[in-house]
Amino acid sequence: MESVSEGDPVVRRRPKDRKAQIARASADAFGEQGYHAVSMEDIAARVGITPAALYRHSPSKYDLFRDAVLGLGQQLVDSTAFADDGGDDEDPATTLRALTSALVDTTISCRTAGGLYRWEARYLRDPDRAILVDQLKVMNHRLQVPLERLRPKLTPPEVRTLLTAALSVIGSITDHSNPLAAGEIRACLTTMAADLLAAELPLARRRTGAPRKAVTVGAEAGMYEHVLSESVRLFYQNGYRNTSMEDIASAVGIQASGLYRSFPGKADILALAYRRAADRHSSDTADALSRTSDPEEALDEVIDDYLGRVMEWPELPYVYYTERHNVPEADLRVLETIESSTMDAWARLVTAARPDMKIGAARYAVAAAFSLTVDFGRIFTREAGPESVATVRRLMEVTLLGRPVKRRR
Structure with missing residues (x-):
């Protein structure tokens, strides 16, 4: 074997898994910070190489982003491919459990980056978005076949609703970082998904009173309220990055200079909208707890109040989840404190109504219930009927308790 003298240049060989390292670093960076906030320099630093x-x-950030999103979609497809090998003799309940377990394991292994296809896929170009849609269709079809065999009386819309709910619950762990052992996460997600796939959806609206309607805030409400309302609408329609202060000023009918005199920038407006939502959610929860000492009755109340707020401002939940990495750090810390406190209050109600569940698992159930309202957010249009709200309410109840809430006659 040749020796290397002190004067010989050191030859650094490229690691064999460099491509995989770049893929993991890209997916994690985009998942944590969002597409627009990540640069090629950021990804290079994560890998330990130069931008050059x-x-x-990879020729561009977009190419890395596309590969990351479609790579996650392909993992979902690959993890469920075994279902194509089964025949009519396969037990549908066994197949459905196996598919659910495979998706749970895949999501846990990709937790940091898993939110990419949930929130950032909107930045894919049309041909690439079509590929992701096809990937998700394949995965959904594999779940649909055993579910329809297991529950033949379900209508096609009911099948779609239950599958969407189960996938939303599984994907909800990409939206938070609450601590829990991997085995407990797996058990928690698997149980919630199974409960949802077995759920009976409501046949009609639960309450006879008219549901809350989306609130239209005009200039007569004052500039502050008008700005918050129009900003969230624009962030929802166009995305935070594609909305300027000039766009917001135009929407409220003032000059941009006038808007800047009241709000330093759009990040401050976003933070104010988030704070408004977090404070109202916290206050509603406290009010419900003050009205009753019965945990299940209180849970019924807080779900009702929460969905009522969603109906009043239907665009906000989606913006709340998709744009939070654009909130200034100081504001985000305050928001996380409020959110954590409110989530703990809900989780304590769940464990009181469901003594078999530990507080850590209850927090995961609460996060999953909130996620449902975002993934079903498209039904919370300004024309949404009470049946849609009753459906999401039932899904939240089953996610939290494994069954509908028991209501007093």
Whole structure:
């Protein structure tokens, strides 16, 4: 074997898994910070290479982003491929459990980056978005077949609703970082998904009173309220990055200079909208707890109040989840404190109504219930009927308790 003298240059060989390292670093970066906030320099630093070396592997940030999103979609497809090998003799309940377990395991293993296809896929170009849609269709079809065999009386819309709910619950762990052992996460997600796939959806509206309607806030409400309302609407329609202060000023009918005199920038407006939502949710929860000492009755109340707020401002839940990485750090810390406190209050209600569940698992159930309202958010249009709200209410109840809430006659 040749020896290397002190004067010989050191030859650094490229690691064999460099491509995989770049893929993991890209997915994690985009998942944590969002597409627009990540640069090629950020990804290169995560891998431990120069930006120039990164460009030799990929021509642009978008290419890395596309590969990350579609790579996650392909993992979902690959993890469920075994279902195609089964025949009519396969027990549908066994197949459905196996598919659910496979998706849970895949989501846990991709937790940091898993939110990419949930929230950031909107930035895919049309041809690439079509590929992701096809990937998700394949996965959904594999779940649909055993569910329809197991529950043949379900209508096609009911099948879609239950599958969407189960996938929402599984994907909800990408939206938070609450601590829990991997085995407990797996058990928690698997149980919630199974409960939802077995759920009976409501046949009609639960309450006879008219549901709350989306609130239209005009200039007569004052500039502050008008700005918050129009900003969230624009963030929902166009995305935070594609909305300027000039766009917001135009929407409220004032000059941009006038808007800047009241709000330093759009990040401050976003933070104010988030704070408004978090404070109202916290206050509603406290009010419900003050009205009754019965945990299940209180849970019924807080769900009702929560969905009422969603109906009043239907665009906000989606914006709340998708744009939070644009909130200034100081504001985000305050928001996280409020959110954690409110989530703990809900979780304590769940454990009181469901003594078999530990507080850590209850927090995961609460986060999953909130996630449902976002993933079903498209039904909370300004024309949404009470049946849609009753459906999401039932899904939240089953997620939290494993069954509908028991209501007093």
